[in-house]
Amino acid sequence: MFEDLRDLYNATIIERGRRPRHMRRLEDFDATAKGDNPMCGDRVQVWVKYAGDGTIAATGFDARGCEISKAAADLMVEAVAGHSATSTRRLFAAFRTLAQTGECAECAEELKPMLPLAAVHEYPSRVKCATLPWHALIAALEGEGATTSE
Amino acid sequence: MNAPSFDARLDIAAIRAQFPILEQKIRGKDLVFLDSAASAQKPRAVIDAMVGAMETQYANIHRGLHWMSERTTEAYEATRDAAARLLNAGDRHEIVFVRNSTEGINLVAHSYGRGIMKPGQAVVISAMEHHSNIVPWQMLRDAHGTELRVAPINDAGELDMAAYEALFADGKVGLVAITHMSNVLGSYTPAERIIQIAHAHGAKVLLDGSQAVVHRRVDVRALDADFYVFTGHKLYGPTGIGVLYGKRELLEAMPPWMGGGDMISSVTYERSTWARVPHKFEAGTPAIIEGIGLNAAIEWVEGIGYPAIAAHEAALTDHALSRLSAIEGLTVIGRAQDRGGVVSFTLDRAHAHDIATLLDRAGIAVRAGHHCAEPLMHRLGLESTARASFGIYTTPGEIDVLADTLIKVREFFQ
Numbered sequence: 001m002f003e004d005l006r007d008l009y010n011a012t013i014i015e016r017g018r019r020p021r022h023m024r025r026l027e028d029f030d031a032t033a034k035g036d037n038p039m040c041g042d043r044v045q046v047w048v049k050y051a052g053d054g055t056i057a058a059t060g061f062d063a064r065g066c067e068i069s070k071a072a073a074d075l076m077v078e079a080v081a082g083h084s085a086t087s088t089r090r091l092f093a094a095f096r097t098l099a100q101t102g103e104c105a106e107c108a109e110e111l112k113p114m115l116p117l118a119a120v121h122e123y124p125s126r127v128k129c130a131t132l133p134w135h136a137l138i139a140a141l142e143g144e145g146a147t148t149s150e
Numbered sequence: 151m152n153a154p155s156f157d158a159r160l161d162i163a164a165i166r167a168q169f170p171i172l173e174q175k176i177r178g179k180d181l182v183f184l185d186s187a188a189s190a191q192k193p194r195a196v197i198d199a200m201v202g203a204m205e206t207q208y209a210n211i212h213r214g215l216h217w218m219s220e221r222t223t224e225a226y227e228a229t230r231d232a233a234a235r236l237l238n239a240g241d242r243h244e245i246v247f248v249r250n251s252t253e254g255i256n257l258v259a260h261s262y263g264r265g266i267m268k269p270g271q272a273v274v275i276s277a278m279e280h281h282s283n284i285v286p287w288q289m290l291r292d293a294h295g296t297e298l299r300v301a302p303i304n305d306a307g308e309l310d311m312a313a314y315e316a317l318f319a320d321g322k323v324g325l326v327a328i329t330h331m332s333n334v335l336g337s338y339t340p341a342e343r344i345i346q347i348a349h350a351h352g353a354k355v356l357l358d359g360s361q362a363v364v365h366r367r368v369d370v371r372a373l374d375a376d377f378y379v380f381t382g383h384k385l386y387g388p389t390g391i392g393v394l395y396g397k398r399e400l401l402e403a404m405p406p407w408m409g410g411g412d413m414i415s416s417v418t419y420e421r422s423t424w425a426r427v428p429h430k431f432e433a434g435t436p437a438i439i440e441g442i443g444l445n446a447a448i449e450w451v452e453g454i455g456y457p458a459i460a461a462h463e464a465a466l467t468d469h470a471l472s473r474l475s476a477i478e479g480l481t482v483i484g485r486a487q488d489r490g491g492v493v494s495f496t497l498d499r500a501h502a503h504d505i506a507t508l509l510d511r512a513g514i515a516v517r518a519g520h521h522c523a524e525p526l527m528h529r530l531g532l533e534s535t536a537r538a539s540f541g542i543y544t545t546p547g548e549i550d551v552l553a554d555t556l557i558k559v560r561e562f563f564q
């Protein structure tokens with residue numbers, strides 16, 4: 001009865017949501033931030049380790065929330081590896097557009113693995129689940145410590 | 151499973167016919183609205199009363215000298231009588247109109263809390279409060295130096311009465327602010343005992359009746375409640391209007407909390423004097439249309455009658471508990487003996503938000519999340535639950551649809 005929901009809960013989302021590959025706290029990190037969605041109680045924390053040139057060498061996260069938010073966090077970790085703060089912000093802007101509209105025009109290579117999240121735009125109340133980990137990551141890069149998806 | 155006995159006094163089909171929204175289809179399916187605890191749907195009587203007021207007798211109230219203003223004032227003030235009757239208050243001046251429960255609680259926290267309570271005194275809440283009955287008391291604590299104490303609950307979701315009573319031992323408790331029915335667990339609290347114990351220790355009691363008043367007859371005089379709040383939109387009425395009941399001598403002694411028009415007796419630049427209660431607490435133009443709508447809602451609920459409502463909802467809740475408990479991997483959260491039409495649950499394979507998204511696809515509206523009760527979630531060791539809540543218009547068939555669909559939700563996530 002829910003077959004049409006497989007666009008959202010596709011194999012990638014289910015797999016990454018259930019068995020995230022990067023859901024771990026970094027013991028050695030340079031920046032961290034928490035993200036809260038106060039409306040629904042979802043919460044993520046992101047840890048970042050920089051390389052010598054200031055780009056992202058490693059990211060880990062802990063998430064308390066639904067499959068969408070965990071899968072989004074897990075895929076994000078891979079997308080931002082090796083990126084500077086500036087290019088991470090650019091990726092986030094493109095990802096946000098993807099989550100809100102389903103579109104990824106001139107889609108960056110790094111974002112293509114996130115296309116399985118495109119269907120979230122059809123579920124407006126769930127878009128924030130997908131963007132919350134990104135908000136936390138950006139807050140960490142900016143040294144803010146905490147943010148919300150509001 | 152025994153067939154549940156649904157109250158023969160309630161003709162649910164006739165009741166449903168009074169709710170225009172229930173004819174809506176959601177994604178081509180019949181709407182199964184199981185989120186009444188968040189806000190209830192509105193019967194035709196309420197809609198018509200509000201539209202009728204705007205079309206035939208609308209003007210500002212309490213200040214006009216013309217026909218329209220007088221009629222509108224009468225209609226609005228009639229709601230005060232209706233609310234007094236609903237709660238069995240002895241005196242209509244004990245009914246203060248507020249925007250919602252949240253504002254009623256904040257009013258008491260400001261006016262009684264800062265105006266009457268002394269720093270060092272304590273406020274007791276319970277471990278199953280809505281944020282709106284937690285945060286105002288934290289703000290009072292931080293601004294005024296009162297203490298905040300939390301009465302624990304047991305694993306079934308019932309107030310631990312021995313621990314509650316122990317909180318009074320040092321004589322510091324000045325006020326108890328406790329829910330009359332949990333919006334997450336469905337538990338009723340033993341209001342009468344709560345109040346007896348508090349009074350025996352010289353403390354006043356505010357009951358948050360946001361949920362309870364929807365399901366059960368409330369008698370503030372029999373309970374001897376000092377304050378009681380409820381919110382119109384959960385009682386089949388409009389948003390933007392709620393009621394604070396307060397014993398008259400308490401309201402008289404309390405300072406106003408917002409200043410402005412309508413709450414004064416006279417104003418000069420040197421000083422102002424306050425209007426009598428309840429107007430002392432009703433600054434500014436109120437929610438006139440919504441107030442008139444609330445009267446219609448109260449009359450509508452009274453027309454059906456609490457015995458029939460309570461019997462119908464008890465049968466629905468029993469039916470829901472037995473159907474849901476039978477689903478593999480589903481855990482019902484809260485097993486209080488005395489409970490109303492709210493059932494929270496978790497499913498082993500799916501997060502509450504994912505459950506809600508799937509149910510929504512099937513036309514079923516439930517709530518998922520922390521239900522504005524994060525500390526309670528923490529106490530239960532949960533991050534979120536899904537919650538089905540029932541109203542007068544809920545049918546056993548809708549609960550069957552929920553249960554059958556949940557089985558498929560679980561299969562989907564296998």
Ligand SMILES: Cc1ncc(COP(=O)(O)O)c(C=O)c1O
Binds near residue numbers: 188250282329522
């Ligand atoms: C127990 C309880 N208290 C307070 C409230 C707050 O009601 P309102 O938002 O109308 O002020 C609610 C509603 O969500 C509730 O369930």
